[in-house]
Each structure stands twice: as structure tokens, then as C-alpha cells.
Amino acid sequence: MWEEIHGFQSFSEYEKFSHFVESKVQSGIVKEIEPLPEYHKGYVYGGRWFEDLQSGRKWRLVPPDFPFRGLWEQVEELGIL
Numbered sequence: 001m002w003e004e005i006h007g008f009q010s011f012s013e014y015e016k017f018s019h020f021v022e023s024k025v026q027s028g029i030v031k032e033i034e035p036l037p038e039y040h041k042g043y044v045y046g047g048r049w050f051e052d053l054q055s056g057r058k059w060r061l062v063p064p065d066f067p068f069r070g071l072w073e074q075v076e077e078l079g080i081l
Contacts, residue, residue, distance in 0.1 A: 002052065002059060007069035014063060014070050021050060021061060029053060035060065039075065049075065 008014040024030040035049040039060075047062035057074055064070035 002074070004074060005072040007071065008064055011064055017072065018061060025050070033058065
């Protein structure tokens with residue numbers, strides 16, 4: 001269902017995607033979960049974490065912070081996707 005995004009084209013694109021994810025939370029398809037503070041794939045810290053309730057996969061959404069363009073990526077668990 002989800003594909004990784006490595007860089008939003010604009011802050012507006014990030015906001016639209018963020019609202020899309022929020023709509024999935026509201027509909028019960030996805031839930032927001034607590035991030036692991038020590039997680040640092042690619043040394044990009046922070047963001048909000050979500051779990052796809054159908055697949056059990058965890059994802060994180062990190063907002064843009066120039067020059068970093070933000071991302072949506074699957075969270076690796078114990079180094080394994």
C-alpha cells in the first residue's frame with residue numbers, strides 16, 4: 001500500500017501527504033505510535049511514526065527542514081525490514 005518517499009518536492013506536497021496519512025489514522029487503517037528515540041536510519045532523527053494495521057509495518061514521516069526535503073520511510077526493526 002505504501003511506497004517510500006525520499007524528498008518532497010515542496011512543503012505543500014509534504015502537508016498534503018501528511019493530511020493523507022492523518023485521514024488513514026482517522027479511518028482506522030493506520031495508527032500513530034511512539035517512535036524509538038535511538039532509531040536513526042541514515043542519521044535522520046525525529047518524525048512521527050505510524051503502523052499500518054493490516055500489514056503491521058511501521059513507517060515514519062519526517063518533515064522537511066531545508067536543505068533536507070523530508071521523507072516517508074519504512075522503519076527497520078532490528079536491522080531487518
